Amino acid sequence: MRGVADAEVGTSPGGDPITAYDVMYESERRYSADYLTHAKPAGPGETGNVVGDWDKRARHVGEVFGAMNAIGSDVTLDDRDTKIGNMNDAARYGYHGFGGLITQFPIIGDPAQRLIDAATYEWSKDVAAEHEAMALKKESADAAAGVGATNSLVDSFATGQGANGSVAHEHAKGEAKQSYITGREDAYSALRTRK
Template structure:
């Protein structure tokens, strides 16, 4: 996959991929969700420039592509249709990549340091780090989705049917290769799905109408819904640690989105 990304983006044109390659490449990228999450969050070796080769650790090997190259390739495959949902609506490679990133993010948060006795009201550094990573990833993913809307290549993005599009129920076997997540992460997904889908749809619609707010309120709200579900599960809802993590996620969301736009070069 690393070589594929390198070849496709050799001239910085990874966002222009042949139609017949979009769906298979989109499905393939889903299998690399852990790696793409690390690259988009800036935690991959050599990030953001990347490395010439993979990080080889046996079964734990990972790709280390440059962030901007990956973003352009993800954008290039995003509007490829990979299947249909329960009501016959098209499911795009972007939908599946987004949902896979969301599942991974939920599981990633569940591995944060637990709020033990007396810690719920304190700033927990590990929460800040993970919230920052999650925010940056979803800022980038929302930029890709908004770019689709701006390019008018997928008119369905602004009219998603709430959880049917981004909710996990409608994806069936499309992401069967994605690693199984634990029950705590699944509960977070259940709690956040409705608000997440509403906020994502709102951001895409705002972008299409050129009414995007400067603080990306809709997208930040979507990211916060996942952070909130995590904090609630920790019994730390409303604590200093919770609010601090939300702040970190917001700043990194904006950073990730703006960086993605600079890679895609389509924002007016």
């Protein structure tokens, strides 16, 4: 799934790109909503307790959405890594290209080269930190939105069962969140070594 996630498959009516990830996520959201609706209905008075089938299905949904979030996050982190790599290349080429010319000047060449080296290093640190902060901000927002979307599915299911706010509903939502975290971490283990 990650291999095709950032491929563009079309554009929205507003002209924004639609990626394969967007299509996979929406397909999974619809499938998960349907999957929840097939849970065993709670009998009279059962919503005051844990309903095993609700928990099982919420766990599956949470785990899948956690993995989907990790795939989306990996796209963000790959973009960050590419930008930092391009910036490091630009700094290196600039340092060697311009620095190679300036070292030809007697007396001032070597100190000027060191000054260029220091300035290039400071510039690259600042640019890398900016890309890192932007990626982490997006990743954090996406993770929160993913948990929210998963909760929304479980909430809609519980409302449809007439059990909104019940023990069974809250327990299933807790199971979904816990499994979301597990699914996300499992997918990250397969996708990358995180910094």
